[in-house]
Amino acid sequence: MRALTWHGKHDVRMDTVPDPQIVNPRDAIIEVTSTAICGSDLHLYDAVIPGLQGGDILGHEFMGRVVETGPKSTLKTGQRVVVPFTISCGSCFFCKATLFSACDNANPVETQEASELLYGHAVGGLFGYSHMTGGYPGGQAEYVRVPYSDVGPIVVPDGVPDEDVLFLSDILPTGWMAAENCDIMPGDSVAVWGCGPVGLFAVQSALLMGAGRVIAIDHHPNRLALARGLGADIIDYTQTHVLEALMEMTGGMGPDAVIDAVGMESHGMAPDNLMDAAKQKVGIGADRAHALRMALMAVRKGGRVSIPGVYGGMADKFPLGALMEKGLQVRSGQTHVQRYGTRLLDMIMEGKIDTTFLISHRLSLEEAPRGYRNFAENQNDWTKVVLTP
Amino acid sequence: MTDRRSDLFPILGVAVLALGVVGVARLMTPGPRHPADSAPGRTAKRLQFGGYQVTGRTVTIDAPRDRIHAMWRDPKQLALFMQDLVAIEGTPDRPIWVIDGGHGPFRIETRLVEDRAGESLAWRSVEGADFQIEAKIRLRDAPAGRGTEVEAHVAYVPPYGLLGHWAAKLRGLDPKARGRQELKRLKMLLETGEIATASNQRNT
Ligand SMILES: NC(=O)c1ccc[n+]([C@@H]2O[C@H](COP(=O)([O-])OP(=O)(O)OC[C@H]3O[C@@H](n4cnc5c(N)ncnc54)[C@H](O)[C@@H]3O)[C@@H](O)[C@H]2O)c1
Numbered sequence: 001m002r003a004l005t006w007h008g009k010h011d012v013r014m015d016t017v018p019d020p021q022i023v024n025p026r027d028a029i030i031e032v033t034s035t036a037i038c039g040s041d042l043h044l045y046d047a048v049i050p051g052l053q054g055g056d057i058l059g060h061e062f063m064g065r066v067v068e069t070g071p072k073s074t075l076k077t078g079q080r081v082v083v084p085f086t087i088s089c090g091s092c093f094f095c096k097a098t099l100f101s102a103c104d105n106a107n108p109v110e111t112q113e114a115s116e117l118l119y120g121h122a123v124g125g126l127f128g129y130s131h132m133t134g135g136y137p138g139g140q141a142e143y144v145r146v147p148y149s150d151v152g153p154i155v156v157p158d159g160v161p162d163e164d165v166l167f168l169s170d171i172l173p174t175g176w177m178a179a180e181n182c183d184i185m186p187g188d189s190v191a192v193w194g195c196g197p198v199g200l201f202a203v204q205s206a207l208l209m210g211a212g213r214v215i216a217i218d219h220h221p222n223r224l225a226l227a228r229g230l231g232a233d234i235i236d237y238t239q240t241h242v243l244e245a246l247m248e249m250t251g252g253m254g255p256d257a258v259i260d261a262v263g264m265e266s267h268g269m270a271p272d273n274l275m276d277a278a279k280q281k282v283g284i285g286a287d288r289a290h291a292l293r294m295a296l297m298a299v300r301k302g303g304r305v306s307i308p309g310v311y312g313g314m315a316d317k318f319p320l321g322a323l324m325e326k327g328l329q330v331r332s333g334q335t336h337v338q339r340y341g342t343r344l345l346d347m348i349m350e351g352k353i354d355t356t357f358l359i360s361h362r363l364s365l366e367e368a369p370r371g372y373r374n375f376a377e378n379q380n381d382w383t384k385v386v387l388t389p
Numbered sequence: 390m391t392d393r394r395s396d397l398f399p400i401l402g403v404a405v406l407a408l409g410v411v412g413v414a415r416l417m418t419p420g421p422r423h424p425a426d427s428a429p430g431r432t433a434k435r436l437q438f439g440g441y442q443v444t445g446r447t448v449t450i451d452a453p454r455d456r457i458h459a460m461w462r463d464p465k466q467l468a469l470f471m472q473d474l475v476a477i478e479g480t481p482d483r484p485i486w487v488i489d490g491g492h493g494p495f496r497i498e499t500r501l502v503e504d505r506a507g508e509s510l511a512w513r514s515v516e517g518a519d520f521q522i523e524a525k526i527r528l529r530d531a532p533a534g535r536g537t538e539v540e541a542h543v544a545y546v547p548p549y550g551l552l553g554h555w556a557a558k559l560r561g562l563d564p565k566a567r568g569r570q571e572l573k574r575l576k577m578l579l580e581t582g583e584i585a586t587a588s589n590q591r592n593t
């Protein structure tokens with residue numbers, strides 16, 4: 001089959017690789033009909049997440065048709081499914097607590113070792129990501145082996161266009177969980193750093209949850225315009241002093257909650273960010289945490305800090321004092337995708353959520369390398385890329 | 390904690406110090422007296438326990454104690470989660486474990502020295518065995534209905550001493566890593582019915 005493979009920093013290619021097979025009883029094989037490039041893929045493309053190997057198949061946002069099932073799969077050949085990017089067994093302590101991305105059993109034992117060392121505990125399994133999370137072949141391919149197919153995939157009815165439901169695999173529930181982690185009370189103000197797909201879905205979700213005011217921060221005019229289109233107020237951080245503006249826009253209190261939808265590759269020329277960038281370049285595991293630092297400074301006393309943005313290593317000059325002295329609450333994590341599938345599917349079907357407004361480019365899978373290059377280098381125009389094999 | 394020490398003593402002989410409470414180890418070191426830790430002995434900050442390397446790991450498995458006990462007594466099941474196990478020969482009371490050591494298999498002749506249904510199992514290498522090792526599995530109910538806490542202790546004399554210990558570690562063969570990986574595979578098998586693999590090809 002054809003698949004998008006990683007070969008090093010800024011080097012992804014279309015390769016011909018062996019078709020996947022059923023390996024374990026609960027597996028299913030999916031023929032991919034749509035797949036997307038995620039901001040998390042850019043961290044891999046930029047080689048700032050450790051643990052990739054040459055030839056790895058990327059992609060964790062995908063959907064398709066079931067073409068083969070293992071003896072213990074509950075799926076049926078021909079069914080259409082969206083596959084969560086988090087691989088979860090459904091029966092461990094964490095899955096039972098709906099902490100699906102923390103599944104204890106999905107990451108093979110050999111690849112659990114690295115994160116046990118780096119993070120104190122072995123992390124879960126993810127498609128098309130680091131070998132710390134298993135190194136599972138991803139979905140930017142014609143076919144994918146899907147483990148635990150009896151608990152993960154969301155079956156979607158025929159007749160619903162792929163684009164309406166594709167983002168149930170990741171960014172839609174990620175934006176939703178980011179807002180849920182803000183414990184929004186009616187009328188609350190929420191500031192969101194980053195107007196990429198995750199930030200945009202977080203804006204939409206926060207408004208649906210009753211936020212009185214959502215303030216979105218970025219520097220790409222097109223992305224800011226999309227946020228405004230959803231009903232957010234916007235701040236272009238290249239034009240405005242963000243911290244001062246947020247204070248003024250919230251009656252001198254600061255936002256009740258903040259969302260970091262930027263992650264470990266913050267843009268900008270702020271002094272802390274230049275230092276982080278230099279460290280990240282020489283590969284000493286430093287994350288560029290500028291947006292998170294700003295968020296911690298901006299949020300009001302006793303406020304909530306939600307971090308969907310991905311981090312992989314260490315950060316210094318971290319405003320720990322602000323966290324403690326202001327009494328903040330912090331929540332983060334890879335999204336517990338399986339927790340939100342049916343609820344969000346219902347909301348899509350009822351027309352309460354728009355999932356397609358952010359798609360800027362539709363390419364064939366063969367054009368994926370071009371998609372990566374532009375999504376990385378021309379973020380203003382390329383807001384979301386959907387690929388079809 | 391004291392009951393653990395006396396319980397293990399007859400089984401584990403010389404390695405008992407390592408398996409008792411940390412405080413026991415601390416009694417042997419000079420300096421101010423410390424109250425006995427509640428921590429397992431193997432977590433003590435000392436490298437050697439009378440020539441033995443001591444290691445262990447606890448994993449919570451959502452399955453009843455009897456079922457887990459049965460898995461350890463069934464050579465077919467053992468072969469599923471002990472990846473380096475080539476075969477078990479001998480008798481259930483005197484099993485000979487044939488282990489793939491990287492450079493061909495090696496054999497460890499052991500005696501089953503403890504077998505309490507739903508509670509514990511222990512094996513010890515027989516006198517004169519090539520590799521001196523004592524392994525114990527202990528099962529206890531996990532709190533809040535989480536299943537069973539499965540604890541594995543292993544005490545062994547590394548071939549070629551400390552140097553051999555570090556060499557084995559570097560080759561990924563050290564019993565600590567193997568032990569925790571085996572427990573995690575057992576957990577996968579019991580909780581999900583299969584052992585996770587990222588491979589999408591059956592024969593790799
Ligand atoms: N938690 C999860 O499960 C999960 C899931 C998907 C994505 N993510 C992560 O979420 C983050 C965003 O994903 P995305 O797909 O939207 O990525 P993206 O790269 O498309 O968007 C990031 C946006 O942040 C903006 N930005 C950069 N620096 C900024 C700053 N200092 N202040 C304000 N805005 C800034 C960029 O201009 C860009 O528009 C990434 O880190 C991604 O890995 C997490």
Ligand SMILES: [Zn+2]
Binds near residue numbers: 038039040061
């Ligand atoms: Zn993603």
Ligand SMILES: [Zn+2]
Binds near residue numbers: 092094095104105
């Ligand atoms: Zn699980």
